[in-house]
Amino acid sequence: MQKQVVILFGQPGAGKGTQAEILSGKTGYFHLESSKAIENCFQNESPEKVFEIDGEKFQVSDEKIRWETGLLNSPPFVVNLIAEKIKELAKENKSIIFSGSPRTVYEAEKEMPLLKELYGLENIKFVMLEITPEVTIQRNSHRRICELVRHSILFSPETENLSVCPLDGSDLIKRKGLDDVEVIKKRLEVFKAETFPVIEIIERHGLVANKVNGEQTVSDVHKDILKAIQ
Numbered sequence: 080m081q082k083q084v085v086i087l088f089g090q091p092g093a094g095k096g097t098q099a100e101i102l103s104g105k106t107g108y109f110h111l112e113s114s115k116a117i118e119n120c121f122q123n124e125s126p127e128k129v130f131e132i133d134g135e136k137f138q139v140s141d142e143k144i145r146w147e148t149g150l151l152n153s154p155p156f157v158v159n160l161i162a163e164k165i166k167e168l169a170k171e172n173k174s175i176i177f178s179g180s181p182r183t184v185y186e187a188e189k190e191m192p193l194l195k196e197l198y199g200l201e202n203i204k205f206v207m208l209e210i211t212p213e214v215t216i217q218r219n220s221h222r223r224i225c226e227l228v229r230h231s232i233l234f235s236p237e238t239e240n241l242s243v244c245p246l247d248g249s250d251l252i253k254r255k256g257l258d259d260v261e262v263i264k265k266r267l268e269v270f271k272a273e274t275f276p277v278i279e280i281i282e283r284h285g286l287v288a289n290k291v292n293g294e295q296t297v298s299d300v301h302k303d304i305l306k307a308i309q
Contacts (some may be wrong), residue, residue: 092218208293
């Protein structure tokens with residue numbers, strides 16, 4: 080079977096992580112979540128560690144401060160983490176589902192040529208989950224993640240009283256700072272200024288931006304994503 084890349088795109092709270100988890104479970108594709116890759120770096124690397132990339136230096140502690148205040152991490156820092164994983168997965172002949180990358184024009188310009196080279200343009204699908212800013216604030220301010228695997232738990236009447244993750248039994252926690260209302264508003268501003276222009280780069284590389292209403296039920300969003308990538 081030909082390996083494939085699916086890029087789920089959208090503002091914070093659009094459901095990228097939730098839908099990527101569902102697709103990954105059904106297809107066996109590797110879920111490459113940039114936020115998790117970044118968090119893993121913060122947890123496993125010394126705050127003093129410095130990444131030297133293209134002649135620039137990026138210290139882990141500085142990147143963590145950006146992350147916690149709602150700013151995007153430095154694009155070269157993110158691309159360095161993501162590109163290595165892309166190469167590893169391609170070598171293993173694995174398909175990929177992205178949620179949260181590319182987040183900047185820089186990332187798109189660096190990652191798209193690599194993906195086209197390793198997977199082929201015809202095997203890359205781009206899906207934009209559309210929601211309003213009001214829904215972003217509501218979803219993110221109530222969002223929790225599981226302490227062990229750190230995947231998001233969708234906030235709904237069925238899950239609002241859960242205290243432990245139904246998948247691994249670990250405690251459900253809020254992401255300190257990152258999902259505070261004021262930080263979410265900042266992230267929305269950053270998305271509009273720095274992330275939304277990614278669509279232009281995607282289309283310039285020959286991809287179609289398939290739009291899906293992200294405010295539907297999880298099931299209906301999933302069905303629309305399947306239609307878009309088949």
